[in-house]
Amino acid sequence: PDEQARTQARAHLDTLTKPLGSLGRLEDIAAQLIAIHGAAPSLPLRKAVYTFAADHGIADEGVSAYPRAVTRQMVLNFLHGGAAINVLARLHGVALHVVDAGVDADFGGIPNLIHRKVRNGSRNMLHEPAMSDEELAKAIAVGAELAQQASAAGMQLIAIGEMGIGNTTSASAITCALTGASAAKATGRGTGVDHAAHAHKIHIVERVVTKHCPENTPPLAILQRVGGLEIAAMTGMVLAAATHRITIVCDGFISTAAAALAAAIAPEVKGYLIAGHRSEEPGHALLLSYLDLMPVLTLNMRLGEGTGAVLAMPVIESALALYSRMATFASANISEASQ
Amino acid sequence: PDEQARTQARAHLDTLTKPLGSLGRLEDIAAQLIAIHGAAPSLPLRKAVYTFAADHGIADEGVSAYPRAVTRQMVLNFLHGGAAINVLARLHGVALHVVDAGVDADFGGIPNLIHRKVRNGSRNMLHEPAMSDEELAKAIAVGAELAQQASAAGMQLIAIGEMGIGNTTSASAITCALTGASAAKATGRGTGVDHAAHAHKIHIVERVVTKHCPENTPPLAILQRVGGLEIAAMTGMVLAAATHRITIVCDGFISTAAAALAAAIAPEVKGYLIAGHRSEEPGHALLLSYLDLMPVLTLNMRLGEGTGAVLAMPVIESALALYSRMATFASANISEASQ
Structure with missing residues (x-):
């Protein structure tokens, strides 16, 4: 797996409209798939x-x-x-x-x-x-x-x-x-x-x-x-x-x-x-x-x-869908955490 | 929920081509849904x-x-x-x-x-x-x-x-x-x-x-x-x-x-x-x-x-699909457990 892609995936997950890390294991799974493929594969997966x-x-x-x-x-x-x-x-x-x-x-x-x-x-x-x-x-x-x-x-x-x-x-x-x-x-x-x-x-x-x-x-x-x-x-x-x-x-x-x-x-x-x-x-x-x-x-x-x-x-597919399809804090104009 | 329907659902699950109880929690979920609806609802659920x-x-x-x-x-x-x-x-x-x-x-x-x-x-x-x-x-x-x-x-x-x-x-x-x-x-x-x-x-x-x-x-x-x-x-x-x-x-x-x-x-x-x-x-x-x-x-x-x-x-839908769509030991001509 491509560790740089995994790090970038983690960074992208942190921009999505949810509290940091709140998707739990789904975030790990999405990052793993992206580390394997180098980028987010389109859905549905084969x-x-x-x-x-x-x-x-x-x-x-x-x-x-x-x-x-x-x-x-x-x-x-x-x-x-x-x-x-x-x-x-x-x-x-x-x-x-x-x-x-x-x-x-x-x-x-x-x-x-x-x-x-x-x-x-x-x-x-x-x-x-x-x-x-x-x-x-x-x-x-x-x-x-x-x-x-x-x-x-x-x-x-x-x-x-x-x-x-x-x-x-x-x-x-x-x-x-x-x-x-x-x-x-x-x-x-x-x-x-x-x-x-x-x-x-x-x-x-x-x-x-x-x-x-x-x-x-x-x-x-x-x-x-x-x-x-x-x-x-x-x-x-x-x-x-x-x-x-x-x-x-x-x-x-x-x-x-x-x-x-x-x-x-x-x-x-x-x-x-x-x-x-x-x-x-x-x-x-x-x-x-x-x-x-x-x-x-x-x-x-x-x-x-x-x-x-x-x-x-x-x-597993849900994890990828969330990664690829959720809005970001910036795009949705949502206030970020104070801490 | 209809406890008689639940008991009948359990009995049906035991005729399906799998070791007894081997679908674990899926069997509980299927039986619960059938107890609620009185019979197996067709899929997909609404x-x-x-x-x-x-x-x-x-x-x-x-x-x-x-x-x-x-x-x-x-x-x-x-x-x-x-x-x-x-x-x-x-x-x-x-x-x-x-x-x-x-x-x-x-x-x-x-x-x-x-x-x-x-x-x-x-x-x-x-x-x-x-x-x-x-x-x-x-x-x-x-x-x-x-x-x-x-x-x-x-x-x-x-x-x-x-x-x-x-x-x-x-x-x-x-x-x-x-x-x-x-x-x-x-x-x-x-x-x-x-x-x-x-x-x-x-x-x-x-x-x-x-x-x-x-x-x-x-x-x-x-x-x-x-x-x-x-x-x-x-x-x-x-x-x-x-x-x-x-x-x-x-x-x-x-x-x-x-x-x-x-x-x-x-x-x-x-x-x-x-x-x-x-x-x-x-x-x-x-x-x-x-x-x-x-x-x-x-x-x-x-x-x-x-x-x-x-x-x-x-x-949850998988549990129901298994219940409704699996073959039985009798229909598939499969030997049952010796114990």
Whole structure:
């Protein structure tokens, strides 16, 4: 981001007809977008959401309330327009792209799905790294390629979201490895497991982290060993989107884990990230604090798909609209503060 | 609100293709709207924001960083379309109505302003009640009349906002009187007074509350003695809107003070209230807790005008869209949770 543009944006915000700083976080968001674009982009922004789907070998260990088949079923739901992300994307003028990064199912040549299956689900990380070197590289490339396409299509604001039964277990392991948090602190109930299954899930995360992520494991190795194919794709998208000056809106726990890995690999991507919301998953707060991001929304959601990120987009656009369209004290002939 | 409709709405939400409860607060909001309307209203909702302006006698005591003339100047800014509320209302399809409930200025017959001036500013509550009996009744009637008009025009979701130099002092006094909080806890920096002026403002609030609001002062008496003309108008709007089954979105500290008074007068209005956001003013959190409302947004805003309420409207409509447009587990052939 262009720090000079950010400073100029701050100065302009202080001339608008409102008490200094009274738009709060909206002022930070407007200044960030202007720092990214060099000037205020016109509205509406060109917006997209990428929902990456993949299965997880670790789902065999009984870490989710839902059977693995739900990943495939939800992808079909996305394609038929019936999921939460479809409803929100349509309502807010956001183009939805559904990506098969590694679902354990054969979609044939079904249309409207971006077919980028790296493998039929990641490997079971309790026994081996979730991905081979080659699978990791391919999955990262999926996201990078789509970021490049988004840039070519003129997209300015993209949300990353996901679907993958078992993937909160991966996100918890990543959180432990990046932040040093205990499995107990970083592991939530995901789609809603009961107390006993939650204890079991914590135990699985503990074993996986102990096996694969000794202190100071490099972020790429964390991703390979305890990540997932959709997570690697999102990490690739964040890394590439930042180089194209696209603002990335993170969704919940899993997409933020992918963004945190991207930031650990290339710290400069942080300036391109906005946290759409803070989910109910306890590990999400740890990651937001690790990334030093304040969420736009806190609505106790825990759905994923990109829903929290898309829901934040009207707020983000509002911030820019206020920046570009409000009158100044001078133009409106309004008395300034005495202090 | 219709509790049977709310229960049915909850049951419907549990059939949608998402983990149980995973839409968090959005599920509460959808169920509330359905309880208010008896069924899911179609989208887009018909939305309006009423921005009530008035001056305050207490402004003579140096409680604001801005001169009193700013109330009039900002009303003109609203009419010319340059204020934050204009930008947000246009962006989100919300009809803006600007109401002169008691600005200390002569607007002549200027168009697009709703002329309902009760008096040229409230009285200085340091010396006498802010309003006479008659002024109180007239100001309440202003809001009630406009709620009736909104209902006749088919409005379903209305935001209340305000503009009035000095009105956070009133809101702080109301907060003390309703919640028993100390002036120090209920008094913030308003538009941005410095440390010394803040201490002075706390002292003024203390004196005003001691003078006018002994323990158990009835809410209508609180409103009359330490309220303001725009605050009374908003209280009247909330009371009347609830009887017309209109959902009211509160904005910041001052509009929530008006809503809290309405709820103290007629507790059943609580079911019609949504807190658009939580502002930076410390007293706002006290009032939200008094009303048992969770804010939709927390963006560190402290502007008023209705801005935080209008900004919450896309989230509120999103909640309804999800309710009405998502597929069910049965229709999408998706496996349900095992637990």
